[in-house]
Amino acid sequence: xxxxxxxxxxxxxxxxxxxxxxVFITLLLVVANTIVLLKDYEQRLTAYNTATQESHxxxxxxxxxxxxxxKLVVHRPPNPLSIFNLGLDKQVGNKIExxxxxVPTIWDAEKHGADNPFLNLFTSxxxxxxxxxxxxxxxxxxxxxxLAGERERGTLRLVLTHPxxxxxxxxxxxxxxxxxxxxxxxxxxxxxxILLTTxxxxxxxxxxxxxxxxxxxxxxxYVSLFYLIGMxxxxxxxxxxTALMLCMFVWGVLVLVYPNLILTAVDIVPQPxxxxxxxxxIKQMWEEWDRKNKRLLRNDAVLGPLSxxxxxxxxxxxxxxxxxxxxxxxxxxxLYFHQTGFYAGKIKAESEPHVPRVQDYYRFYNRETVNTVExxxxxxxxxxxxxxxxxxxxxxxxxxxSPTGLYDAATEAWAGTDLEGIQDFFGTVQRYRRAVVDYxxxxxxxxxxxxxxxxxxxxxxxxxxxxxxxRSDTSINAxxxxxxxxxxxxxxxxxxxxxxxxxxxxxx
Amino acid sequence: MWHIAKRELYDNLNSLRFALATVLLLALMLTNAVLYLxxxxxxxxxxxxxxxxxxxxxxxxxxxxxxxxxxxxxxxHKAPSPLRxxxxxxxxxxxxxxxxxxxxxRIAGMTPIWRMFYPQETPNLRNIRPDFxxxxxAFIVGYVLSFIALLFTFDxISGELERGTLRLTLANAxPRHxxxxxKFLGAFISINIPFAVAVLMNLLLISTSDAVQxxxxxxxxxxxxxxxxxxxxxxxxxxxxxxxAAVRESGVSLVVLLLIWVSFVVFMPNTLASIGSRTSVxxxxxxxxxxxxxxxxxxxxxxxxxxxxxxxxxSVHVLGxxxxxxxxxxxxxxxxxLKQQIEQGKRARAITRISPTAIVQRLFESFAGTGFERxxxxxxxxxxxxxxxxxxxxxxxxxxxxxxxxxxxxEGMSQKPVNPEAIxxxxxxxxxxxxxxxxxxxxxxxVLFLGVLVSGAYLVxxxxxI
Numbered sequence: 016x017x018x019x020x021x022x023x024x025x026x027x028x029x030x031x032x033x034x035x036x037x038v039f040i041t042l043l044l045v046v047a048n049t050i051v052l053l054k055d056y057e058q059r060l061t062a063y064n065t066a067t068q069e070s071h072x073x074x075x076x077x078x079x080x081x082x083x084x085x086k087l088v089v090h091r092p093p094n095p096l097s098i099f100n101l102g103l104d105k106q107v108g109n110k111i112e113x114x115x116x117x118v119p120t121i122w123d124a125e126k127h128g129a130d131n132p133f134l135n136l137f138t139s140x141x142x143x144x145x146x147x148x149x150x151x152x153x154x155x156x157x158x159x160x161x162l163a164g165e166r167e168r169g170t171l172r173l174v175l176t177h178p179x180x181x182x183x184x185x186x187x188x189x190x191x192x193x194x195x196x197x198x199x200x201x202x203x204x205x206x207x208x209i210l211l212t213t214x215x216x217x218x219x220x221x222x223x224x225x226x227x228x229x230x231x232x233x234x235x236x237y238v239s240l241f242y243l244i245g246m247x248x249x250x251x252x253x254x255x256x257t258a259l260m261l262c263m264f265v266w267g268v269l270v271l272v273y274p275n276l277i278l279t280a281v282d283i284v285p286q287p288x289x290x291x292x293x294x295x296x297i298k299q300m301w302e303e304w305d306r307k308n309k310r311l312l313r314n315d316a317v318l319g320p321l322s323x324x325x326x327x328x329x330x331x332x333x334x335x336x337x338x339x340x341x342x343x344x345x346x347x348x349x350l351y352f353h354q355t356g357f358y359a360g361k362i363k364a365e366s367e368p369h370v371p372r373v374q375d376y377y378r379f380y381n382r383e384t385v386n387t388v389e390x391x392x393x394x395x396x397x398x399x400x401x402x403x404x405x406x407x408x409x410x411x412x413x414x415x416x417s418p419t420g421l422y423d424a425a426t427e428a429w430a431g432t433d434l435e436g437i438q439d440f441f442g443t444v445q446r447y448r449r450a451v452v453d454y455x456x457x458x459x460x461x462x463x464x465x466x467x468x469x470x471x472x473x474x475x476x477x478x479x480x481x482x483x484x485x486r487s488d489t490s491i492n493a494x495x496x497x498x499x500x501x502x503x504x505x506x507x508x509x510x511x512x513x514x515x516x517x518x519x520x521x522x523x
Numbered sequence: 524m525w526h527i528a529k530r531e532l533y534d535n536l537n538s539l540r541f542a543l544a545t546v547l548l549l550a551l552m553l554t555n556a557v558l559y560l561x562x563x564x565x566x567x568x569x570x571x572x573x574x575x576x577x578x579x580x581x582x583x584x585x586x587x588x589x590x591x592x593x594x595x596x597x598x599x600h601k602a603p604s605p606l607r608x609x610x611x612x613x614x615x616x617x618x619x620x621x622x623x624x625x626x627x628x629r630i631a632g633m634t635p636i637w638r639m640f641y642p643q644e645t646p647n648l649r650n651i652r653p654d655f656x657x658x659x660x661a662f663i664v665g666y667v668l669s670f671i672a673l674l675f676t677f678d679x680i681s682g683e684l685e686r687g688t689l690r691l692t693l694a695n696a697x698p699r700h701x702x703x704x705x706k707f708l709g710a711f712i713s714i715n716i717p718f719a720v721a722v723l724m725n726l727l728l729i730s731t732s733d734a735v736q737x738x739x740x741x742x743x744x745x746x747x748x749x750x751x752x753x754x755x756x757x758x759x760x761x762x763x764x765x766x767x768a769a770v771r772e773s774g775v776s777l778v779v780l781l782l783i784w785v786s787f788v789v790f791m792p793n794t795l796a797s798i799g800s801r802t803s804v805x806x807x808x809x810x811x812x813x814x815x816x817x818x819x820x821x822x823x824x825x826x827x828x829x830x831x832x833x834x835x836x837x838s839v840h841v842l843g844x845x846x847x848x849x850x851x852x853x854x855x856x857x858x859x860x861l862k863q864q865i866e867q868g869k870r871a872r873a874i875t876r877i878s879p880t881a882i883v884q885r886l887f888e889s890f891a892g893t894g895f896e897r898x899x900x901x902x903x904x905x906x907x908x909x910x911x912x913x914x915x916x917x918x919x920x921x922x923x924x925x926x927x928x929x930x931x932x933x934e935g936m937s938q939k940p941v942n943p944e945a946i947x948x949x950x951x952x953x954x955x956x957x958x959x960x961x962x963x964x965x966x967x968x969x970v971l972f973l974g975v976l977v978s979g980a981y982l983v984x985x986x987x988x989i
Contacts, residue, residue, distance in 0.1 A: 055797065069809075133613075133895055137800075145790065260538075
């Protein structure tokens with residue numbers, strides 16, 4: 016009996032014009048946007064490859080160790096799954112400098128290839144966004160007359176004269192509608208995956224297919240939730256036209272209005288108090304260290320004269336070619352540091368006796384610098400969290416009151432383009448910086464002659480630890496996506512029970 | 524005709540959709556006003572502080588003409604539009620200033636002359652919040668109101684066909700086009716009532732607050748915006764009637780309308796912009812810098828060669844020529860890069876004109892004085908001011924007979940102090956006239972769209988078999 020019911024419903028849905036139109040539009044939108052996104056991805060990949068190559072050459076042209084700011088640069092590769100959900104992948108910086116005098120964060124990152132500010136108005140449409148808008152609308156259109164329509168036509172009465180439980184009828188309707196909705200979903204996914212695999216630049220591995228599977232599963236939950244919302248409205252109202260209007264307005268509010276409304280409303284400007292106090296603290300640490308450094312230089316019998324009484328940026332060794340100051344002072348992202356040094360092509364014989372003393376000094380200077388950075392990081396990290404991450408999380412959390420927000424968050428987590436996925440990269444960069452500093456300590460590079468002079472052997476950048484970034488495991492993606500998926504599932508179950516209760520109690 | 528319109532109106536006024544539309548529009552418009560009142564005074568304050576600071580810096584340079592000639596006018600700030608609640612544009616991500624400065628750099632041991640810099644940095648890079656569209660009028664009209672218009676019209680004809688009342692109406696001696704016009708008017712008025720109420724509340728809230736002052740021009744612009752809204756709603760009503768008559772079944776008509784709506788309103792503008800932006804891609808920023816350095820090197824080389832045989836001309840003149848040329852070349856280079864970026868933005872925008880929503884978005888930006896077109900106007904203002912400033916420096920120098928008239932060199936310029944009042948100050952102005960000019964194509968397109976849809980609806984309805 017259940018099979019008969021399902022078959023009837025299925026035929027009812029499949030043979031309609033609305034079904035054909037919906038499948039057509041979904042396919043059109045998904046294919047068009049996949050092509051656009053694929054081109055975009057390829058462009059970003061090319062930019063990434065060129066930038067990586069250039070940075071690689073740039074650091075190797077450097078003869079001494081000390082002046083490597085802006086030369087030791089790592090780049091964030093674009094995520095191939097950003098075609099499904101772009102998330103933050105394109106928006107956040109993808110070029111980050113590695114330097115011992117600051118801890119790299121997401122906010123210090125720049126972009127290889129500057130963005131055109133005049134294109135910011137347009138958002139990129141990804142596949143999840145198409146599903147989010149079109150499939151939810153479709154689910155509601157399938158659902159609004161599921162019960163109210165049959166009641167109006169009187170066929171519900173007819174069906175109930177047979178000895179079937181009402182639950183079965185609901186179940187049959189649900190199953191058949193979901194099967195119908197699966198058609199546009201699966202065909203469009205199939206087409207986009209075909210497009211992806213034919214593009215030679217996109218390399219998808221097994222893990223990626225698992226992640227795509229996760230996205231599909233989430234999409235199913237999302238579509239099913241909207242179908243159930245429509246069915247609930249249909250069960251509650253007596254007339255199809257009322258049900259339809261309610262469905263459309265519910266869609267408008269949940270998909271179109273609520274996310275934008277809530278994000279505009281909580282458009283929080285960073286709290287200036289935290290920012291100013293943290294920035295001042297960090298600046299104070301550096302100034303304290305600077306005073307200590309200058310005091311030492313001034314009082315030292317050898318270094319004092321060489322550095323012009325502690326005021327110089329480098330040392331006046333004979334053969335020194337230029338001295339430099341590398342500093343950064345950005346209160347908005349709490350970045351403050353300065354480093355001085357100099358470059359000597361060939362140190363003359365008369366300055367040779369001073370060299371060990373200078374080397375000794377640089378050991379102290381660099382060690383203290385790294386310590387200052389560690390101390391400043393203890394202040395900077397929580398402050399950055401408070402200024403940038405918390406408002407973002409608040410927005411993210413408020414979005415989750417709409418199924419759209421949950422769907423978006425879960426698919427982002429699967430694709431690895433959410434904030435945590437991006438932070439994974441910056442975590443790796445932070446560890447890499449640590450590894451570079453450790454390498455400098457281990458090989459005594461901070462106190463080496465090559466730190467400032469290029470005469471007795473130049474800097475060996477080949478031996479430096481290499482940077483490698485791998486996207487997190489599928490299990491981690493799953494772990495991040497699971498809470499939101501679970502919420503979607505619970506909503507589904509609750510709605511189903513509610514519909515059941517309404518339907519069982521309703522008079523036909 | 525009025526009879527039909529009235530009947531439609533009564534029908535709609537009692538319906539659920541009318542109530543829901545009113546609530547939705549009111550909620551959106553009130554949120555819009557509240558947020559605007561919270562943000563705008565801060566923006567105005569920030570702008571005034573920045574502009575006052577810039578003028579102060581400029582006047583502090585009046586100690587000598589040489590300083591004015593080398594350090595330049597400093598930062599020039601973009602005035603925020605009081606109508607930003609109508610269209611946010613992408614204001615938050617556009618640069619708010621252009622600077623004319625030399626940044627204290629020294630080139631070949633000399634202080635260079637100031638030139639224009641167009642800052643690139645956008646705050647978007649540090650933004651890790653979820654992406655969203657700001658709730659401005661353009662969004663409320665472009666997305667929500669068009670959606671509501673479709674919900675009001677999808678069953679206007681097909682519904683009556685199904686119920687059989689259309690046959691009854693046409694049995695009377697009324698021409699069909701009158702029926703259509705009646706329906707059109709009925710739908711138009713019933714959509715406009717909730718919208719007008721919502722707009723009224725929004726404007727009441729904004730105008731009663733003393734933090735924001737809207738002048739007569741702003742009210743005129745609001746009037747124009749309202750006219751655009753009317754055109755746009757008419758367009759969607761015509762579309763609704765067209766499909767409703769063509770499809771004959773309310774359920775199907777709604778599905779078709781919604782799919783058209785989703786593609787044209789939500790997806791098309793963004794997808795097309797992405798395609799359009801690819802037709803004109805500016806050179807990479809890195810390459811821009813490399814070329815810039817090459818250019819500076821070439822200029823310096825040319826100058827050193829010339830300086831070698833400077834016995835014939837006094838060195839002051841050679842030096843003056845060099846600094847002037849270097850600044851000019853750099854500025855031209857910056858402008859060329861900016862032009863490429865603007866070109867890309869223009870291309871991206873031009874192609875989106877296929878979607879009426881994108882047209883309305885552009886029109887809203889133009890008349891609200893925000894977004895891309897406004898930024899172009901700001902840049903034009905800045906460039907005009909830059910010319911004026913240069914002329915001022917040259918004229919002041921000419922007025923002093925003791926000067927050698929070599930701009931950019933300390934010894935070659937007038938040594939007299941300059942009256943701070945006399946220095947031209949930058950004023951960022953907007954002109955309604957110009958806005959009309961840029962918007963005329965879009966307005967025309969919108970009217971054409973409307974014409975096509977209205978005549979389509981008429982043709983379909985007249986040939987409809989009942």
